[in-house]
Amino acid sequence: MAGRAEVEPGNEQAVANHYAALRTEITQIYSKINELEMEVSEHSLVINAIQPLDPSRRCYRMIGGVLVERTVKEVLPAVQRNREGLQEVIARLNEALEKKKKEISDFEAKYKIRIRKTDEMKDENSKKEGSAQGVLVGPAGTEE
Template identity: 45%
Template sequence: MASSSSASSPPPEAVQKFRQLLQQSQSLLQKIAELEMDRNEHKLVEDSLQPLDPQRKAYRLVGEMLVERTVQEVLPSIRTNRTHLDATIETLRERLETMQKEAEQIRQQYNLQVQ
């Protein structure tokens, strides 16, 4: 049976918390998409550099400065950066999942409708 609190309008705090969770979820989704694009770019560069001679010149953008290095020097840092991006993306996905579960609990508890 439904309780009397679900028959009346939900408390404003619950509605605000629900909206806040939805906004944060959208922001996280956008950030994840950005990081996935960065990761894909790192993978493309890694795949391009892999077959090259380790002593071949390679240029790397550091801040706004283009720095000359060798493939042997650049490749490990690209792999490390990609690994860090993978870990960050996984962490953000876990946080997103937690937020979505919390929002779903609030939605069900107060019978909120998503527009």
């Protein structure tokens, strides 16, 4: 495990921090996958729009912020290659996501981490509030 910081068994704060970092990484991977899936969708829309057109028809493509004039015959294969590349990156990110999920579940098992649901937290709070009911405290410093 070179490059990873091992968490000391007795240090709860370090365990919590490492767990939070793992969860953040998973969230970032999900976010990137969603972003790339949107790009694949946009590429598919473009492909479907220009595929039936005449190959010699004029077409514009944005390359690095510069709008370039090309033909459909030149642009269509490039857009298809880009979409395929994006799909490969998404597949690799999905593999990384699965590894990260396994890592976090192993971490949860190792340190016996449980995630509290909001319902459980509400129940706990109501139990705490309920145990304090019925206790009357008089004003301080009043002696007769």
